[in-house]
Amino acid sequence: xxxxxxxxxxxxxxxxxxxxxxxxxxxxxxxxxxxxxxxxxxxxxxxxxxxxxxxxxxxxxxxxxxxxxxxxxxxxxxxxxxxxxxxxxxxxxxxxxxxxxxxxxxxxxxxxxxxxxxxxxxxxxxxxxxxxxxxxxxxxxxxxxxxxxxxxxxxxxxxxxxxxxxxxxxxxxxxxxxxxxxxxxxxxxxxxxxxxxxxxxxxxxxxxxxxxxxxxxxxxxxxxxxxxxxxxxxxxxxxxxxxxxxxxxxxxxxxxxxxxxxxxxxxxxxxxxxxxxxxxxxxxxxxxxxxxxxxxxxxxxxxxxxxxxxxxx
Amino acid sequence: xxxxxxxxxxxxxxxxxxxxxxxxxxxxxxxxxxxxxxxxxxxxxxxxxxxxxxxxxxxxxxxxxxxxxxxxxxxxxxxxxxxxxxxxxxxxxxxxxxxxxxxxxxxxxxxxxxxxxxxxxxxxxxxxxxxxxxxxxxxxxxxxxxxxxxxxxxxxxxxxxxxxxxxxxxxxxxxxxxxxxxxxxxxxxxxxxxxxxxxxxxxxxxxxxxxxxxxxxxxxxxxxxxxxxxxxxxxxxxxxxxxxxxxxxxxxxxxxxxxxxxxxxxxxxxxxxxxxxxxxxxxxxxxxxxxxxxxxxxxxxxxxxxxxxxxxxxxxxxxxxxxxxxxxxxxxxxxxxxxxxxxxxxxxxxxxxxxxxxxxxxxxxxxxxxxxxxxxxxxxxxxxxxxxxxxxxxxxxxxxxxxxxxxxxxxxxxxxxxxxxxxxxxxxxxxxxxxxx
Numbered sequence: 001x002x003x004x005x006x007x008x009x010x011x012x013x014x015x016x017x018x019x020x021x022x023x024x025x026x027x028x029x030x031x032x033x034x035x036x037x038x039x040x041x042x043x044x045x046x047x048x049x050x051x052x053x054x055x056x057x058x059x060x061x062x063x064x065x066x067x068x069x070x071x072x073x074x075x076x077x078x079x080x081x082x083x084x085x086x087x088x089x090x091x092x093x094x095x096x097x098x099x100x101x102x103x104x105x106x107x108x109x110x111x112x113x114x115x116x117x118x119x120x121x122x123x124x125x126x127x128x129x130x131x132x133x134x135x136x137x138x139x140x141x142x143x144x145x146x147x148x149x150x151x152x153x154x155x156x157x158x159x160x161x162x163x164x165x166x167x168x169x170x171x172x173x174x175x176x177x178x179x180x181x182x183x184x185x186x187x188x189x190x191x192x193x194x195x196x197x198x199x200x201x202x203x204x205x206x207x208x209x210x211x212x213x214x215x216x217x218x219x220x221x222x223x224x225x226x227x228x229x230x231x232x233x234x235x236x237x238x239x240x241x242x243x244x245x246x247x248x249x250x251x252x253x254x255x256x257x258x259x260x261x262x263x264x265x266x267x268x269x270x271x272x273x274x275x276x277x278x279x280x281x282x283x284x285x286x287x288x289x290x291x292x293x294x295x296x297x298x299x300x301x302x303x304x305x306x307x308x309x310x311x312x313x
Numbered sequence: 314x315x316x317x318x319x320x321x322x323x324x325x326x327x328x329x330x331x332x333x334x335x336x337x338x339x340x341x342x343x344x345x346x347x348x349x350x351x352x353x354x355x356x357x358x359x360x361x362x363x364x365x366x367x368x369x370x371x372x373x374x375x376x377x378x379x380x381x382x383x384x385x386x387x388x389x390x391x392x393x394x395x396x397x398x399x400x401x402x403x404x405x406x407x408x409x410x411x412x413x414x415x416x417x418x419x420x421x422x423x424x425x426x427x428x429x430x431x432x433x434x435x436x437x438x439x440x441x442x443x444x445x446x447x448x449x450x451x452x453x454x455x456x457x458x459x460x461x462x463x464x465x466x467x468x469x470x471x472x473x474x475x476x477x478x479x480x481x482x483x484x485x486x487x488x489x490x491x492x493x494x495x496x497x498x499x500x501x502x503x504x505x506x507x508x509x510x511x512x513x514x515x516x517x518x519x520x521x522x523x524x525x526x527x528x529x530x531x532x533x534x535x536x537x538x539x540x541x542x543x544x545x546x547x548x549x550x551x552x553x554x555x556x557x558x559x560x561x562x563x564x565x566x567x568x569x570x571x572x573x574x575x576x577x578x579x580x581x582x583x584x585x586x587x588x589x590x591x592x593x594x595x596x597x598x599x600x601x602x603x604x605x606x607x608x609x610x611x612x613x614x615x616x617x618x619x620x621x622x623x624x625x626x627x628x629x630x631x632x633x634x635x636x637x638x639x640x641x642x643x644x645x646x647x648x649x650x651x652x653x654x655x656x657x658x659x660x661x662x663x664x665x666x667x668x669x670x671x672x673x674x675x676x677x678x679x680x681x682x683x684x685x686x687x688x689x690x691x692x693x694x695x696x697x698x699x700x701x702x703x704x705x706x707x708x709x710x711x712x713x714x715x716x717x718x719x720x721x722x723x724x725x726x727x728x729x730x731x732x733x734x735x736x737x738x739x740x741x742x743x744x745x746x747x748x749x750x
Binding site for chain 2: 066067068069070147150151152153171172173174175176179259260261262263264265266276279280281282
């Protein structure tokens with residue numbers, strides 16, 4: 001009995017000790033040199049390929065480099081030129097119109113499709129695939145198809161003529177306001193499926209029982225959406241709106257394919273100006289300044305938008 | 314020494330080394346391009362007898378530079394020309410980058426003027442081009458050498474000349490009673506445009522959303538209205554003696570485009586049209602002609618298997634202005650300042666503009682040979698303008714002497730603005746002056 005007691009006491013003592021040793025070992029692992037530099041190759045690669053190259057690009061924003069030969073340091077001159085040039089300010093305005101138009105429309109319509117195709121409908125899987133299909137096509141290809149649709153002698157005007165609506169025929173891509181709207185339509189049309197998929201994932205996390213309970217309490221569909229579903233899908237809203245804002249701010253393919261910034265610069269955006277100034281005009285310094293401004297704009301709006309939509313719980 | 318002290322010291326070294334490395338890299342980037350080059354070594358046989366030749370090839374059937382390289386090898390036993398074919402879209406990235414890195418080709422495709430990165434103006438300013446002896450380009454008329462010189466030195470030679478005017482289906486136009494000739498004025502044409510409109514057709518197609526097509530139309534008209542009146546207009550603009558906005562010829566040029574548009578001479582929806590509208594319109598017989606370099610006539614006729622018969626016409630001049638034919642020789646060849654075979658490079662360039670090689674290139678391109686031209690050396694599509702060409706009643710393409718691509722872009726986008734009503738003639742000309750700098 002006493003042996004058993006002694007063994008039990010010793011075992012208990014051993015049980016007491018190991019945690020101290022484990023604590024000691026754990027502390028020694030944390031202090032080990034081995035761990036941090038294992039990540040060094042990857043960290044260096046990321047720094048060199050992303051941050052250093054970006055820093056070089058940012059550096060050239062303060063020079064007059066033409067892409068060939070020497071450059072001179074010009075300080076903030078390139079940025080002053082941006083804010084003094086009405087065409088550049090017009091591009092900034094177009095960028096913001098397209099970005100926020102895209103943010104609102106793609107999310108509202110995408111959420112609408114997600115709600116419609118969430119439950120109940122038997123053909124929902126086929127319909128989800130059809131709505132998502134444009135997302136997988138390259139934006140440049142989609143834009144060229146739409147350019148054909150919007151052409152003066154294209155299907156849109158031909159359809160209007162067939163319906164006896166000749167008076168509504170337009171040169172859709174040659175009228176400044178219509179051209180900007182056409183770009184927005186193409187952007188939204190292609191991205192609805194993407195927003196829908198994010199919202200469908202969010203809706204899948206909403207417990208059906210809560211909705212049913214609300215319904216039993218007499219809440220209608222709109223009340224149920226705003227009082228139950230809306231709060232449950234907050235993370236999806238944050239992700240979908242952030243991604244669409246970034247996508248909208250850096251819009252390039254659709255503009256280049258549909259209007260190339262025309263008519264007469266009416267649909268230029270910051271991204272198309274970066275391309276034109278840098279690669280068509282050889283103003284690498286000025287192009288770098290525009291690119292830096294666009295990057296900062298995306299950063300500021302994204303951070304602000306994240307703060308607005310973060311889950312406060 | 315404790316480990317934390319050691320870490321801190323390493324961190325300080327890293328912090329100190331980062332800006333140093335950055336500064337050294339930047340200093341390396343900002344250094345002059347290697348070698349400013351000479352005009353040739355004392356003894357050509359001492360040089361390496363292999364040269365590299367990079368050129369733009371638009372499609373696999375375009376083989377005239379390949380023929381040139383092989384002919385040069387045949388004429389110079391022991392010499393090897395290594396060819397590198399690139400796409401036009403890659404030229405502006407590939408050639409300047411290789412030249413700056415010191416591994417550029419010995420001979421390469423280049424543009425006259427300063428309109429793109431791979432141009433005499435841009436690469437010459439950076440000291441990357443080989444200055445040429447006058448013997449290389451002796452016998453080439455001055456108008457064809459426009460844009461190949463910089464600060465008193467010549468850096469390249471043209472490969473061919475093209476008429477910048479209209480490529481026209483005369484048979485189709487005649488069939489509806491529209492008669493456009495090399496002497497037709499803007500007024501003559503606007504008077505006939507309603508005939509074409511009545512048939513659901515148009516005299517001209519215009520890719521009005523593209524600055525390039527608008528630019529070629531305007532600068533070709535300005536060949537008569539501006540450069541025909543004052544051949545030194547570009548120099549006067551550089552010297553500050555004149556401006557776009559104060560030149561009557563430029564106002565006439567843009568007014569002519571407004572008049573053509575107002576008379577329905579361009580197809581419906583011209584302001585928003587791209588190049589596809591020209592090819593579709595020409596193929597379907599809905600338009601009779603469009604403004605393009607004259608080599609397009611051969612491409613289209615070849616593409617149609619000989620069914621389409623096209624002629625080359627000058628851009629119409631405004632009434633009361635003498636008709637000039639605008640010729641552009643803006644694509645050619647240049648040598649690398651850092652080449653190890655400068656004499657061989659110059660020999661190759663001189664060979665490229667010899668009468669026999671020049672004729673081969675022109676026939677393959679559907680263009681006009683470099684050097685003195687006779688009516689018999691022209692292809693059949695040039696018959697309507699043969700007198701203008703052989704009598705020297707030609708003018709160099711004005712935009713080849715402009716200081717930067719922004720001016721041409723301001724003109725091209727400004728014309729779109731004229732067609733849509735977004736801009737006035739004065740707006741466009743003021744924008745061009747601002748872009749000139």
